[in-house]
Amino acid sequence: MSDLIFVMIVGAAAFAWWSAARAAAERAESIGREACRLAGVQWLDQTVHASGLRLRRRDDGRLGFERSFRFEYSEDGVERSVGRLVLRGDELVAFVGPVGGEQVVQALR
Incomplete structure (x- = not known):
């Protein structure tokens, strides 16, 4: 019985x-897309890529994850x-990111 409980706990944590x-990837995708739209540039590949994960203290002092993402855009349709x-x-x-995309950053902070 205790093995089953352990498996259930591990499954719930996973x-x-x-x-x-x-959820973080979806939020990053939304931010990247909106920043590119406001800057008038083309958002490439229609996705973001996770590039890092760190444990950091939040403003309330508790530990939480800080996730880094990258995305690609093009100003002229040729250069990435x-x-x-x-x-x-x-x-x-x-x-x-793209110049002009900072407006999105200010709105989302």
Whole structure:
């Protein structure tokens, strides 16, 4: 019986981890897409790519995950540029991307 409980706890933790990672990726995708739209550039590949994960203290002092993402955009349809954003929980804490996309960052902070 205790083995079953252990397996259920591990399964629940794995699902919670996956769900939080998916939610962060969806939020990063939304931010990247909106930043590119406001900057008038083409958002390439229609996705973001996870590029880092760190444990960081949140503003309330508790430990949480800080996830980094990258995305690609093009100003002229030929050259690819890389944008980066960092989420701590669902809060945007850093953004590097297309000029004009900073408006989105200010609106989402």
